[in-house]
Each structure stands twice: as structure tokens, then as C-alpha cells.
Amino acid sequence: MKKFSVHPEICECATIKEFVESFQLNEDDLMLINKFTYHDFMQDLALPCQCIFYEDYTQGEPSDAVVTHMLQDIKDKKMKRVIGIGGGSVLDTAKLLCIKDAVSADDIYEDKIPFIRDKGLILIPTTCGTGCEMTCVSVIDRPKHNAKMGKRIECNFADHAVEIPELLSKIPHSVFAFSAIDALVHSMEIYVNPLSGTYNKVFCVEAIRLLIKNFKFVAENGPESKFDVMDEFLLASSYAGIALSNDICGAVHACAMQFGGQHHVSHGEANYRFLVPVFSVYADLNPKGREINALAGIIQRQMGIETDLAGTFVALDEMLNKITPRKKLREYGVDGERLMDYVTKVYATQQRLLIANYVKMTEKEFVEIYRRAY
Ligand SMILES: [Fe+2]
Known part of the structure; x- marks a missing residue:
């Protein structure tokens, strides 16, 4: 049987300011974002949410070690929503931060725990191609297999995919x-x-x-x-x-x-x-x-x-x-x-x-x- 559905609610905001106000960002939100995006578009907004910066973990694409490191760092944080703002690497990683009780990449990629999403998820692209904000797949580098591998995790469709053209106004x-x-x-x-x-x-x-x-x-x-x-x-x-x-x-x-x-x-x-x-x-x-x-x-x-x-x-x-x-x-x-x-x-x-x-x-x-x- 073939099926078709659109999972995230798709929202369009002209500016990041409109997004912050419309979604009422607060201290229970955890934002995963690139430093350059934060500095270019959010520095002056005095965001009320918690932020972690992707570059503090890697300059490249996500790997087993990066995902595990991030999961360890956030496991004691109080949060109700994860907001991923970035290209495919950031968005795919943000999805993995929402899985209940996951503390390592192996937990997820080797099916060691049941997949339950216990946080809200908002994904915002800053590139025009990966489409990761629409999917439930996360691709990470798995050095022990010498390849990147994608995993489809049905609970990881975002609640909202938000399109903000302003965020692409400085794209290299x-x-x-x-x-x-x-x-x-x-x-x-x-x-x-x-x-x-x-x-x-x-x-x-x-x-x-x-x-x-x-x-x-x-x-x-x-x-x-x-x-x-x-x-x-x-x-x-x-x-x-x-x-x-x-x-x-x-x-x-x-x-x-x-x-x-x-x-x-x-x-x-x-x-x-x-x-x-x-x-x-x-x-x-x-x-x-x-x-x-x-x-x-x-x-x-x-x-x-x-x-x-x-x-x-x-x-x-x-x-x-x-x-x-x-x-x-x-x-x-x-x-x-x-x-x-x-x-x-x-x-x-x-x-x-x-x-x-x-x-x-x-x-x-x-x-x-x-x-x-x-
Ligand atoms: Fe692709």
C-alpha cells in the first residue's frame, strides 16, 4: 500500500522576530543552532530560551561521538521543546535530542531503547535543500561502519517546520x-x-x-x-x-x-x-x-x-x-x-x-x- 502525508505543521514567518513572538519562546525551550546564525540574526533579540551551539561539538557533520556528547550534556536540562535552527546536520541532530532516555548514539542506531519522543520539536532550515525539517530521518557518520547512515524514527517528525526566508539572506x-x-x-x-x-x-x-x-x-x-x-x-x-x-x-x-x-x-x-x-x-x-x-x-x-x-x-x-x-x-x-x-x-x-x-x-x-x- 502506498501512502502520502505531510507531518509537520508548516509555518511561514517573514523574520526570526516574528517566529520568537508567535511561538512564545521561553526558558523551557532548548535551541540547537550554529554560532554564526545566532550572531547574525538573534544576538539583539535577548532570546529567553536555553541555547547550545553546534560548533561546540563539531565543525563537521554529526557523528556517533557528537550525538553521544550532546545527549550527555542535555540529559539533566529541564526542557519541554527542542528547536533546531540550521542546515541538515543541525536539524538531524536536534531530532535525536528529543528521544526519551537516549544517552548515546548507539542507543538509537542499534535499537537499544524504544523510540518515544517526550519533547516538542520545531525545525527551522537555514539552507535550501536538505528538507530535513520535513522528515523523521537522521543521518550521522558512523566511523565504525566507515559510512554515513540514516535512520528513520517515526516519532521524530517535527510538530512544526518553520520557513523563515530571512535566515537564508547571508547563505554562502x-x-x-x-x-x-x-x-x-x-x-x-x-x-x-x-x-x-x-x-x-x-x-x-x-x-x-x-x-x-x-x-x-x-x-x-x-x-x-x-x-x-x-x-x-x-x-x-x-x-x-x-x-x-x-x-x-x-x-x-x-x-x-x-x-x-x-x-x-x-x-x-x-x-x-x-x-x-x-x-x-x-x-x-x-x-x-x-x-x-x-x-x-x-x-x-x-x-x-x-x-x-x-x-x-x-x-x-x-x-x-x-x-x-x-x-x-x-x-x-x-x-x-x-x-x-x-x-x-x-x-x-x-x-x-x-x-x-x-x-x-x-x-x-x-x-x-x-x-x-x-
Ligand atoms: Fe539528501
Whole structure:
């Protein structure tokens, strides 16, 4: 049975001040936030809530050790709500702080305790791509598995996802580019996922349409022009996040999670490296496929081009290269003689995602994906 639902109540606030007043922040709230976001947007507001800063635990993406450290630090705090404000790392971590009696990452990722959320949860994105505010999944780095791993925890859908465009008004270009490309990957992968529901495809189509349209705008008008259309990038990210909360991504995310974990590459950046290689292999394996041709049609219309299926993904690659330069896996230190080792690890750690591939693929086809990305 296929199902579709939107879990968090979605709220739109023009400014962070409007959010603080509307949600009546108080001393029973614990906010997890980046220092730079706090200093840029909240320093003058005299927030009445408790705050912990993500950078006090790590400069990178969350890991087992980071989550455990944070859980230990907050276990004696009196709090009724957790408010996560940030990119995917902060939002995914904030979800994990809400689980009753969790004191370590292993408690959660090795199913050592029942999952009960005993605090309210509000998630506010400061990037335009991860869609983490809409989902109940938390991805963390698990060094003992040499990979990033995601876990779906049904009680961890936020009560409220709050969209505040003001928080994206100073986003660095690389953060914008990689997070927006992540949103494009979500919507493209879920659109062609054979297990995806019909209702979900509506959100994928609109996300793809908005993202391609606005990537084209930024590619033609320069990096600063993104601020003119940031509201549409944020909206597209939310649509893709709604899709992600209902269905899973496939081979792009599977490859990226393993590669990103092994080479310490951020989630969006890793996804970008595999997006076109995966879809070009899909196009080769199933050139008459209904969904992939419909997807190519959407991309062609928004880009204003006429080409064939393979040409569509070449054109997409060239446009994204103008947003942020493409980079090959070899530039990250991947050994071209050992691509099968990566594929073996993808199969060992990412089975959760591999069921959602558009075309059934063997390890040989995954090696071809790595070869094209290499
Ligand atoms: Fe993603």
C-alpha cells in the first residue's frame, strides 16, 4: 500500500522576530543552532530560551561521538521543546535530542531503547535543500561502519517546520549550491523511484520545475542573483522535503552516503558528484522508461532546450557546473583501481536505499556509475 502525508505543521514567518513572538519562546525551550546564525540574526533579540551551539561539538557533520556528547550534556536540562535552527546536520541532530532516555548514539542506531519522543520539536532550515525539517530521518557518520547512515524514527517528525526566508539572506554560495542540488536529487530520485506514491510525484514535479528554472536563472545572472529567487529555492526545498518524508531516495544517495562518509565530503556535495552519473546509467539501461523520459521533458522545458534523453543529463551537468564546478572522484583521492571496493561498501551499508533505484542494477552497473564519476 502506498501512502502520502505531510507531518509537520508548516509555518511561514517573514523574520526570526516574528517566529520568537508567535511561538512564545521561553526558558523551557532548548535551541540547537550554529554560532554564526545566532550572531547574525538573534544576538539583539535577548532570546529567553536555553541555547547550545553546534560548533561546540563539531565543525563537521554529526557523528556517533557528537550525538553521544550532546545527549550527555542535555540529559539533566529541564526542557519541554527542542528547536533546531540550521542546515541538515543541525536539524538531524536536534531530532535525536528529543528521544526519551537516549544517552548515546548507539542507543538509537542499534535499537537499544524504544523510540518515544517526550519533547516538542520545531525545525527551522537555514539552507535550501536538505528538507530535513520535513522528515523523521537522521543521518550521522558512523566511523565504525566507515559510512554515513540514516535512520528513520517515526516519532521524530517535527510538530512544526518553520520557513523563515530571512535566515537564508547571508547563505554562502557553496552552501546554497550543494544544498539546492541536494533538493534536486531528492525530487529526481523520488520521481523515478518505482515505489513512490502518486501524490508524492506532484511535489517532486513542482520541486524539479522550480529548481531547474531558478538554477538556469542563477547560471545566467551570476551567483548573487540567487538572493532574488531564494524564496523559490526554499519553497522547492520544502516540496522535495515533503517527498522525502514519504518515499526514499535511491542510488545517488546510496553512493554519496558511502563516499561522503569515507572521504569526509558534505552530503550535498557528495550527491552532486553522483547525480548525473547515476541518471545517465539509468538512461542507458532503460531508455524508453516512462518516468525518466517524463523527467527529461520537465528538465528540457525549464531549460528551454530540445535534445534526447542522454543529452538532457549532459545539459543538466553543464548548467550545474555553472552554479558550482563539477569535480571528479579522483580529485578527492579515490583510487580508480579500487572502484569495486566502494561498490561493495555501498551494498553493505546502504541497503535501505538500494530498493528505490529506478532500474535494478548489479554491482557491475554501480562500478560503471563510479567510473563515470571518477
Ligand atoms: Fe539528501
